[in-house]
Amino acid sequence: MKNSSHLSDEALQSYLLKEIQDDSLIVEHLEACSKCQKRLEEYQVVIKNVQKIEPEGFTFDVSALVMNTVTVYEKRKSRRQEFAFWGVLILLVLGISFFSLPFLPAVFKLFFSGSGLITLLAIGVGLGVFLFLLTDIIRQNQVKEGKIFKNNLQPMS
Amino acid sequence: MNNESDHLSDKFIVANVLNGKIQDFALIVKGTEKLVTQIVKKMVFDEDDQKDLLQDIYLKAYQNLASFQFKSKLSTWVGNIAYNTTINHLQKKKIPIYDLETASGNASKETENPEVEAIQTEAVDILTVEIANLPPLYQTLITLYHLEELTNKEIAQITNLPEGTIKSYLFRARQILKEKINQHYKRNDEK
Known part of the structure; x- marks a missing residue:
């Protein structure tokens, strides 16, 4: 009252x-x-x-503006992840190489002192593992790229 | 039923976006655009600032989508992000958000213009101008309650203010608008 x-x-x-x-x-x-x-x-x-009162809208397209920002963010994030992945991989290879340096003479000694068959077997196994890992990395990368860029980042119809 | 279907559709869209269907985020933008526009537009007037804020708001929503727990409507959650981001922007710029003295000062200055007064023959026009002269928070609350037709509870979830405070601000805002419209008609009668 x-x-x-x-x-x-x-x-x-x-x-x-x-x-x-x-x-x-x-x-x-x-x-x-x-x-x-x-x-x-x-x-x-x-x-x-x-x-x-009629609610006022913006003179620009909000969806287009926002989706552009999100797309740029996602691309940057993806690039950052890629850099991080390769960075870690390079560091890992360099680290392994660095710590294996003292053992290299012993490994070479094993190859040169043994028979040709052992040498070929060791090289073959190493090459096989390397090719398997390389193929897997490439395949995973292609799946990821396809998922993010080919299907989802096309403009809205 | 409608709320339930909204909830299910929110869950479906959020799951799609989280599973990498980034394009579906556009559905979230479309569904919340009107509400976010009202919050940003009532508090920030520079178009570049508005664009920056919109990008900031939706990027925050996109980055934090995984943390959304469906305790409220998705639009209310996005509205809350919009409100907090806009308030932070105003606070950084040291713009008062509920200073009624400044607002009433602005209002009288605006209505002293005879050209503006001549145009304001309709109550809707007068109210549009007078609402624009209210402090940012009052404008937002009036818009959310009367134009977006949100309940006090939903507004409380967006603004993090107690329902009682919202009711009291809305009450005061309507009182000011009534006084302003009366003043306007009195002046017109005296002419």
């Missing part, structure tokens, strides 16, 4: 927005009080016309 004889603005708004379950007292007061009736009408004008 605004004062003892009139309805408060809060009560009027709540009544208009049907937020009050039992509004019999408000209805009763409104029927008897022209001043509150007038104030209610003023709020009616506000609420009715606010709802009529």
Whole structure:
């Protein structure tokens, strides 16, 4: 209540927005009080016309702008992951090479002291493992590229 | 039923995006664009800033999509990101978000222009101008409640404000709008 004889603005708004379950007292007061009736009408004008306002949109295409940003982000992320993968691989190879240096003379000694068959077997196994890993890496990379770039990053129809 | 189907469709779209169907993120953008537009446009007026904010909001949503737990509607979650990002932007620029004194000052300055007054014959036009003169937070709340027709609970989820505070801000905003519209008609009657 605004004062003892009139309805408060809060009560009027709540009544208009049907937020009050039992509004019999408000209805009763409104029927008897022209001043509150007038104030209610003023709020009616506000609420009715606010709802009529057309929401403004942007002059640019939000979807195109956002999808472009997301695509660029995804490409960058993919490139970063690729760099990280090759970086780790190179570091791993260099690390293994560095730590295997002291053992190289012993390995060479094994090849040159043994028969030609053992040498061929060792080279063959090494080459086989290398080719298997290389093929797997290439295949995985192709699947990943296909998934990300060929199917998903085409413009929306 | 409608809410349930919205929820299922949200789950389906989110699962697709998380499984690498990036194109489906455009569906999320389409579904939330209107709400996000209202939040950003009511608080930030420079077009370049608006574009930066939109990109920032949706990139955050994209990056954090895996953490969305379907406790609310997807649109409410994106709306919350939009609201927080926009508020942070305003705070960085030291723009007051609920300073009513500044707002009422702006309003009187605006309506002193006789040309503007002549155009504002319709209540809708007057209210459009007067809403634009309200502080950013009040504008957003009025838009979300009356134009987007969100409930107080949904607005509370977006703005992280208690429902009581939202009700009180909305009440005050409507009161100001009623006063402004009365002032306008009184001035017109005196002429």
